[in-house]
Amino acid sequence: MKNVKRVDIIFGAYTQEKYKVLEQALKKSSDQIISEVIESGLKGRGGAGFPTGLKWKYTAQEKELVKYVVCNADEGEPGTFKDREILTRVPRKVFSGMAMCGKAIGAKKGYLYLRGEYLYMLPELMEELELFHNSVKEFNFDFKIEIAMGSGAYICGEESALFESIEGKRGEPRNKPPYPTVSGVFGKPTVINNVETFVNTMMIMRLGVDEFKKLGTSDSRGSKLFSVSGDTPIAGIYEIELGMSLQDFVDEFGDGDTKAVQVGGASGFCVPRKKFKDTIIGFEGVPTGGSMMLFNSSRSMYNVLKNYVEFFEEESCGQCTPCRVGCQQLKKGIEAVKKGEKSAAYLVTLQKLADTMKISSKCGLGQSVANSFSSIVDNFKEEMIY
């Protein structure tokens, strides 16, 4: 029996009439849209997994005249490339989701924040955008989308840093609260969702809540795009129902010699072979924005960890000390242990540092360094030393 259930909905063909699903959705009331999205159980696809319907509801409740919809297409997590594929193949579904959100919360303007690495996609996106603007005008709905380009900063995927960047500032995360639903871009109530999340909201409209809920498990509704890379004969993007075990995943995608899978990118967790069977991929187990990197037994997990720590060191915005200095020290520390300048016991000190970063860093970047650090050091200690 196949335990990895592939589906093909996200990239499914457009309706024959342009923007038909959106046109029908716009006939529903704001309350109706929000209750359907809540009822579907959809959780955000950007990694954190916040219930999408609730986010929309909270923003709808704010009594400001100006509100915004923001689509997060910063996709900087190492090992993720699904949002690029969505925006290349089915941008219409993304724009539709943003417009429907606009209707639900009472916003007239949306931003698509596209990472600088994807600048080459801009001409085609602008073409589709023109079509979109013409269509919403025909539907008598007042909603405009603007594309804001990033410029090579991973931290701008963090929602409040992304807002700062749209406002023309350094991409430094803000303190929370206030949350975006209250004060987002330009200080106004804002819904920010991942590219895939917006597509999912349109899937709910197209399939209906009941059909959508049949996909996945009770904790993880729907299907998910996985970006599969590393030691696999079939690297690529796959749409799979959530809730499978990592063992099932490895049976499908591994090269027969998989020793570890990094689930969720550099800020995610490393799962070693002996834990494949007991690890569920989904919000009830190990969540992921979709990044799945496979490593076989020829790979040095020290190199993998060092690559991740260097990534964080470079991409830390430098605003708060635990993260800025912590990343530097973690990198120096593992190098010193590897060279034998420090004893193996020093790894415990470094893990304490990573734990301190988890509780004292200002944003998700510094807070999640410990995920990969501890899971790799714990499971592959001998590779860190020898």
Place this chain on the structure above:
Amino acid sequence: MPEIKELVKGLADKHGRGRESLIPILQGIIAEERYISDAAMSEVAVELDMSAALVYGTATFYSFLDTEPRGKYVIRICKTITCDMKGKKQIVKTLEDLLKIKVGETTKDNKFTLLETNCLGWCHKGPAMLINSIPYDTLDVNKVTEIIMDYIRK
């Protein structure tokens, strides 16, 4: 420098002169000049009526808003682990040999700058690189040589 003045003015006319126009304007300078010189930053500050320190602070935050001279073609090779596993080091060496520069350097004729960057989003087709804004994936020694030869002839 009159050309920079013209360029900045044109970009400000296009994008507006508010704070939220700053990054699009800086990106516009990059598209034309490949880097943002001190003179360009001062010009932006005057045009948008803000301090030069603010312009500098913003520009230097973003890795694609280069503030050091760059060649006409900026090559950025992905150094994330998945591209590394697929032979990125060999690609870097090939490029260094072809262009006779090291990572971080610019050729004497100001035509190429060679840089490394974090995940480009082509992990399933590594190794990957960007030349200005164009991505190239599944690189091997032959392919990358051909690509660079094309640019050399341009």
